[in-house]
Amino acid sequence: MSTPTELSDSAAPGSRAGRNTPGGRTKPKGVKRLSKRDKVVLGFMVGIPTLVQLAFVWIPTVLSVLLSFTRWNGLALSDIRAAGLANYSYVFNDSPAFWPAVQHNILWLVFLAVIATPLGLLLAVLLDQQIRGSKIYQSIFFVPVMLSLALVGIIWQLFYQKDNGLLNFLLGTAGTPAAVDWFGNSSVNIWAALVAATWRHAGYVMILYLAGLKGVDASLKEAASLDGANATQTFFRIVFPAMAPINIVIVVITIIESLRAFDVVWVINKGTNGLELISALVISYLIGEGQSIGIGSAFAVILLVISLVPITIYLSRTFRKEKF
């Protein structure tokens, strides 16, 4: 298993491998030295993936921005009308679902950041000690990561169900008027969904941190304990900062996961009735009754603008060193 080194090499080009390369690695061959035939081959090797990437990722992204300034029912191309900022004005001022969705997205992010991610870190730290049965614990916490979020929604539905679900039985409310419909009740369902999302996210964070912790130099910890640092001090002053590259990855994953959150709420009630999220609004306007492509696109652009913040931070940290 060479995961720890692979992790620091690939996940964080700024780490060991990245620092060694400028001097150590021989420069790759320049394009100019290639034969004509090789240039054609290379052209295809770069051209085909780039075309796929442009045509199905970046051009749609640009089109999303353009469509957000139009009024369109999604039928014929000739029906597209310019709308100026009308869609945005509707979204910010009149859309009943927008501000709840923003609140839910923020709540999603805060919950993952404050509960799920630290829980994953805690599990990783505990499992990193060489305790008996560590592998078994790891496997158990990791199983939900293998499941799709849609399935997570359905499995938790069985747990949360009003009359037949386990939770209400354990609370002793099943079958009584006091029974809570955890996924149906708009004042609690976001929390129920967040617990389900945590079930998966914490295991994911755990596995990444386990790899990160293995990569931390043991002599650092020895030195700290010789200097009289206790476990908490060693962890927060030495081990945690030493995992800086993985911490960035975790922060980005947590933010992006919470912006992408969609499957769970869509499975529950199509992102309505207390489970509005920006991502779900985009899709409601696309496939809902009376398609309104412009408004849906305005939601998509808002999602895009927010996403660009973590993406930019991640990319600039990852690629900064390679530019020189």
Place this chain on the structure above:
Amino acid sequence: MSASTATRRPGHAKDGGPAAPRLGHGRSRPHYGTHIFLTVMAIMWMVPLGWALFTALRPKADTDKYGYFSLGGAFNFDNFVTAWNQGGFPRYFANSLIITIPTIILVLLFSSMMAFAVSRVSWKFNITLLIMFTAGNLLPPQVLATPLFEMFKLIPLPYWFSDSGSLLNTYLSVIIANTAFQIGFCTFVLSNYMKALSADLTEAALVDGAGIWRQYISIIMPLCRPAIAALATLELIFIYNDYFWPLLFIQSGDRLPVTTAINNLQGTFLSNYNLLAAGATITVIPTLIVYLVLQRHFVAGLTLGSSKG
């Protein structure tokens, strides 16, 4: 559940903490606090899946008689058989395969070519291209959903190929969207992997007259086998678990992959929670098999990239 997790955490961080400096020779220390905490967490972690399995194994008649939260009555696999037959699982699993296999092949082919070009040949747009690919994978898919949907709807196709007359409602639309979305991630991982390989390898081949394609196919790709295996496993799980693209593009229910179809089953089995539980369990089984057989590759893949959202 969230409340108990939240309150338990701070206390046990302290309990587990003092053992940390003894790392390495800590095997002899019992770590009681840690074990109690981990055992409680592990049990809580297994509850949702355990409940699904428990419900699935019991006939509905028995749960009606004794209640869902009870031990009375028979335990058998009848619900699995019924769910399998009524739910149309053979069709959905076939659909999942039809979508997953070509996607993995295309993603690995395209991303390895791209990674080779940006990591083994020096060219001034290398970093720009790599950033474009990496960023593309980090976008929320909902950002490009609407234009992709409209593009696929407006691309005319002959009716012998697609009964919708367009790319919508075809396996191909899901394959294209997944491929385009995953190339970026694999390119990023593979290019880092290839960069770490010595340049002498291809220099030597160049002296022997090997062209670009030869260097890629016969030298670099065989050396990337561990990374390719890890990525293939990871993509297998990602594509199998993908719910979003088929939901958007495929309208005929019988063409859906199993992960998306399970949502329809929720409607079909609404009155019978035992059947729904069996259906959910059936859907989990392939991922659990992958987990048991290819766990090492899967975890390696996850940590290899770590940029995956």
